[in-house]
Amino acid sequence: MSVASRIRKFPFWSWLWFILGALYFILPLYATLDFSLRMERGAIGFKAYREAFADLEFLETFGYSTLLAVMTIIVSVTLIVPTAYWIRLRLPEARRLVEFITLLPFVVPAIILVFGLIRVYSSPLEIPFTEIQIGTPLTMLNIGRFHLGTNILIVAGYVVLALPYMYRSVDTGMRTVDVRTLTEAAQSLGASWYTIIVKVILPNVRSALLSGALLTFAIVVGEVVLASFLGIPAFGPYLFLLGQHRAYEPSALTFTTFLITWAAMGIIQLVTGGQGQTAGAH
Amino acid sequence: MSFLTLSNVSKRFTDFDAVKEFNLDVEKGEFVSFLGPSGCGKTTTLRMIAGFESPTSGTIRIAGEDITERAPSQRNVGMVFQSYALFPNMTVAQNIGFGLRIRKESEDALRERVDEMLSIIHLEQKGNSYPYQLSGGQQQRVALARALAIRPQVLLLDEPLSALDAKIRLSLRAEIRAIQRQLGITAIYVTHDQEEALSISDRIVVMSHGRIEQVGTPFQIYNFPETNFVAGFVGTLNTVEAEVLDSKNGLLRMDGVQFKTSQEEMKGRSAGDRIRMSIRPERFSFVTEQNRKDNVLDCIIENITFLGSVVRIQVKIAGVIFNMDTFNNPFLELPKIGDKHQVTCSQEAVMVYSGEASA
Numbered sequence: 238m239s240v241a242s243r244i245r246k247f248p249f250w251s252w253l254w255f256i257l258g259a260l261y262f263i264l265p266l267y268a269t270l271d272f273s274l275r276m277e278r279g280a281i282g283f284k285a286y287r288e289a290f291a292d293l294e295f296l297e298t299f300g301y302s303t304l305l306a307v308m309t310i311i312v313s314v315t316l317i318v319p320t321a322y323w324i325r326l327r328l329p330e331a332r333r334l335v336e337f338i339t340l341l342p343f344v345v346p347a348i349i350l351v352f353g354l355i356r357v358y359s360s361p362l363e364i365p366f367t368e369i370q371i372g373t374p375l376t377m378l379n380i381g382r383f384h385l386g387t388n389i390l391i392v393a394g395y396v397v398l399a400l401p402y403m404y405r406s407v408d409t410g411m412r413t414v415d416v417r418t419l420t421e422a423a424q425s426l427g428a429s430w431y432t433i434i435v436k437v438i439l440p441n442v443r444s445a446l447l448s449g450a451l452l453t454f455a456i457v458v459g460e461v462v463l464a465s466f467l468g469i470p471a472f473g474p475y476l477f478l479l480g481q482h483r484a485y486e487p488s489a490l491t492f493t494t495f496l497i498t499w500a501a502m503g504i505i506q507l508v509t510g511g512q513g514q515t516a517g518a519h
Numbered sequence: 520m521s522f523l524t525l526s527n528v529s530k531r532f533t534d535f536d537a538v539k540e541f542n543l544d545v546e547k548g549e550f551v552s553f554l555g556p557s558g559c560g561k562t563t564t565l566r567m568i569a570g571f572e573s574p575t576s577g578t579i580r581i582a583g584e585d586i587t588e589r590a591p592s593q594r595n596v597g598m599v600f601q602s603y604a605l606f607p608n609m610t611v612a613q614n615i616g617f618g619l620r621i622r623k624e625s626e627d628a629l630r631e632r633v634d635e636m637l638s639i640i641h642l643e644q645k646g647n648s649y650p651y652q653l654s655g656g657q658q659q660r661v662a663l664a665r666a667l668a669i670r671p672q673v674l675l676l677d678e679p680l681s682a683l684d685a686k687i688r689l690s691l692r693a694e695i696r697a698i699q700r701q702l703g704i705t706a707i708y709v710t711h712d713q714e715e716a717l718s719i720s721d722r723i724v725v726m727s728h729g730r731i732e733q734v735g736t737p738f739q740i741y742n743f744p745e746t747n748f749v750a751g752f753v754g755t756l757n758t759v760e761a762e763v764l765d766s767k768n769g770l771l772r773m774d775g776v777q778f779k780t781s782q783e784e785m786k787g788r789s790a791g792d793r794i795r796m797s798i799r800p801e802r803f804s805f806v807t808e809q810n811r812k813d814n815v816l817d818c819i820i821e822n823i824t825f826l827g828s829v830v831r832i833q834v835k836i837a838g839v840i841f842n843m844d845t846f847n848n849p850f851l852e853l854p855k856i857g858d859k860h861q862v863t864c865s866q867e868a869v870m871v872y873s874g875e876a877s878a
Contacts, residue, residue, distance in 0.1 A: 414607060421571055422604035422662075424591040426618035426669060436617075440608040 266495060273488035285485035286493070294475060295490065299458075302472035305388075306457035309395040310450045313403045316396065318446070321407045322438060325416050339404040342397055347462040350394060355466065358390055387467055394463045395456070402452040410445020411438075451501050458494060520583060522547035522705050523568070523673055528577030530563050530729075537563040539729040541577070545707070550699055552708040552716040555726035556752070561709045564726075565675050568707060570594050581672050597666030601678040603658040605650040611661050612637070612646035618669035636664035639698055656687040663695065667702065674699065674706040680715065692719050713753045717741060725749045747872035750797050757841045761796040763788050769866060771796055774837040779813045780869035788871070795872045800831065802868035803843035805854075806861040813866040820858045834862055 276285040289295055324332050342350070361370040416438055423433045439446070464471035480487040521544035530538040538560040545551050553561035566572040568579055570591030578587045586594050605614050612633050619629045637643050640660040650658055659679055666674060676695070680688040696719050699706050710716050716723050717737040725732045725740060725748070733745045744750035751758060761778065764770040766788050769780040778796060788794065806815055818834035818841075830853065832843045843862060845851070854860055 415602065415604070418600055418602055418604040419606060421569075421591070422598065422600060422606070422665075423617070424571075425569055425594075425596060425598040425675075426665070427592045427595075427621045428617075429592065429621075432621060437606055437608075441606070 266492070269488050269495075270492050273485055273492055276485040285489040289479075289486040289489045289493075292486075294470075298470050298472040298475040301470055302458045302464075303454075305392060305395065305471065306454045308388075308392045309399060309457050310453050312392060312396050313399055313449070313453055314446060317400070317403050317407050317449075318439070318442075319434075321404060321411055322416060322434070325408070325411050326420060335404070339400045342400055347394075347398065347460075348466075350397065351463050351466040354390055354394055354463075358386070384469075387469060391463055391467050391469055391471075394467075395453075395460065398460065398463070399449075399453040399456050402456070403449040406445045406449030406452070407442060410442035413445075414441040416441075451498070454501065455498055458497075521545060522549075522582055523707075524578075524580040525564070525568070526578045526580070528564070528567060528574045528579060530560070530567060530572060531575045536729050538567070538574075541729075541731060543724060543731070543734065545705060547705055548703045550696065550706045550708065550719065550721045552710055552720040552723045553726060554710060554713060554716040554723050554753070555732075556711060559726040560729040561711075561724075561726050562677055565677055565707060565709050568673065569596055569598050569675050595669070595671050596673045596675055597669060597671035599659070599662050599666050599674070599676045599679045601681050603650070603655075603662045603682075605658055605662055605665070607650055610647050610649055611642065611653070614650070614661055615665045615668050617665065622669065632668055636668050639667075639701070640664045640694075654687075655683050656691055659683065659691060660694070663698065667698070667704070672705065674704050676706065676708045678709055678711070680710075680712075688715075695719070717753070723753075725752065727752070744870070747795055747797070750870060750872065755800050755842060755844075756797050757800060758795055758797045759839055759841075761794055763790050763792040763794060766790055766792075771869070771871070774839060776816060776837040778816075778869050779866045780871055781866050784869065784871040797870040797872060798841070798864055798868050800842040800844040801829075802864045803834075803841065803862050804845065804864070806863045810863055812863065814869065815861055815863050818860055818862050820854045820856050820860060822856060823853055834860070836862070 273285045274281045274283070276282065276288075320335070324335055361373065363370050419437055419441070420433055423437045428437070458472055459476075460471070461473035461477050465474045465477070476487055476490055479490070523543075523545040525541050525543045528538060528541040529536065541560075541564055543551075553564060555561050563572055567574050570586070570589060570593075574587060578585055580586065581594070581596075606617065609617065615636050616629050616633045619632055624632070633646070634643075637646055640663060642657060642660060642664075645653065645657065645661075650661070653661065659682075663676075663679070679695070680692055683691065692715055695708075708716070708719065717740070720737055722734060722736055723740045724734050727748050733740060733749045735743070740749060740753055744753060747758070750756050759773055761771045761773040763785070764772045764777065766785045769782055769785050771778040771780060771794070773796060780796075804810060816836050818836045820832060821835050821840055822833040824831040824833075825847070828847055829844050830847050830851065832845065832854070833840050834843055835841075841862075
């Protein structure tokens with residue numbers, strides 16, 4: 238092969254767009270990292286990281302947000318997987334409606350959502366067109382010092398915020414493996430619904446589930462509006478407050494959350510190694 | 520008593536009847552194909568036997584037991600899908616053993632059966648492979664083994680070869696038939712490929728618009744089609760409009776040219792009736808001293824097409840083009856385009872139908 242033909246075959250434009258795209262994402266990240274390392278005048282070091290991690294409130298808020306994220310993921314998966322599965326299997330005509338519903342969190346801002354949630358759940362349930370009120374308001378439901386009602390409310394709010402990402406991930410995963418035919422194949426072999434979902438469907442949408450879970454995790458850990466207005470000690474409001482009073486520590490924590498997200502993505506790659514190929518083989 | 524019986528089975532979807540009054544008896548060990556164009560109801564009927572669709576009316580029985588209302592998982596029928604439907608997360612051996620595991624067979628029995636099935640489909644070395652590591656033909660063989668591993672009472676195959684290339688299709692259809700004979704299993708095979716149905720089946724059910732047009736052996740379906748649709752759908756057919764000239768002597772007229780048909784074809788018809796006259800291309804031949812009998816027709820050679828084992832010659836008889844097929848051989852003397860010749864066909868070759876033109 239001649240040098241000229243090699244040059245002709247080099248995909249110049251592909252590489253140019255790839256490099257421009259990569260720079261768009263990497264430059265701000267690099268700037269954040271660089272800034273976070275310059276806390277000490279005239280030196281590069283990890284002082285901002287040490288101080289940020291030394292703050293007990295960081296660990297508490299991050300731990301709390303992680304717990305909320307896990308709860309949100311569990312509720313989302315429990316709600317969305319059977320819904321998406323059933324729509325693919327039995328109610329394909331409902332798909333457009335459900336897709337529209339899942340897009341609503343993009344249309345309705347979180348600030349509207351939180352005021353709506355507070356207004357509805359901070360007063361007792363009222364029977365429409367009457368003045369009869371039933372039960373205790375959800376926000377008043379406490380177990381000792383644990384605000385059960387508020388925690389239920391915020392997880393429910395996060396499930397709504399994560400809905401577009403989780404639903405789309407799961408639905409795409411199910412489309413890739415043709416769940417309808419796989420279900421029928423399993424049924425003809427005598428499998429019960431439980432076996433079909435646990436042994437056939439879930440393993441084949443595992444990659445999609447993990448992607449949805451990762452996005453949900455990222456949304457919940459960084460969320461500020463809902464957590465601030467419901468007055469809960471989450472990581473988002475903590476980072477926001479820290480940013481108002483400190484310069485270097487928020488950058489250090491932002492970069493750390495990026496690393497955690499990447500680590501999660503790496504775990505997904507490890508856990509689902511070869512899944513893409515397998516899923517395509519139907 | 521028949522092994523699989525469908526009695527007056529109908530299926531109505533919201534706005535149309537997919538299957539109408541379907542009646543069929545299938546004997547144990549028989550290989551029956553449902554043949555018809557897209558939308559004729561063949562797959563819907565198969566899915567009703569599998570339990571994936573519920574009949575609007577009628578009953579389905581296997582070995583005398585009414586399974587009409589039974590869930591698909593409780594029917595003990597094996598199903599092979601067009602898209603293979605292998606579980607991508609499981610190896611070949613796990614796929615084949617899936618149904619046995621559900622039936623809680625012991626590990627030893629399961630392993631023995633999986634090995635037996637792998638040997639039947641000649642994929643002994645592929646037990647630990649994943650579906651994506653196999654070719655399309657291999658995947659479909661695994662799907663067949665998986666369906667057969669549970670020892671189903673009936674094996675259902677829904678266009679299993681449609682996604683494969685022509686060569687693999689030929690070898691796999693022979694393999695499917697051989698395995699079905701070896702195991703003596705009752706099989707229902709859905710296809711829109713007439714050659715596939717003719718080559719593989721004990722009997723064929725030809726369907727159109729949700730109804731059975733004809734049930735018969737491949738020989739009966741091809742040589743003695745009962746309706747104009749069957750005649751047109753199975754094989755190639757020359758169909759023209761004609762008029763009954765003399766029903767007693769089986770004489771027909773097409774654009775001034777006279778054809779003679781058998782007495783059988785003239786039953787219930789009288790002179791002046793407008794009918795459809797059909798002749799298969801291979802029933803024509805050039806006139807020789809030996810075959811000069813019933814229908815000797817003047818023609819002009821219009822076109823000659825080489826189709827491999829067959830040469831198709833288009834001849835014009837009284838302004839109408841007819842296809843004539845003759846077997847290819849290296850010493851075949853072909854006429855030239857524009858030549859005048861005489862062709863002939865026996866009176867039994869001239870089939871007569873009422874109604875619309877064939878499909």
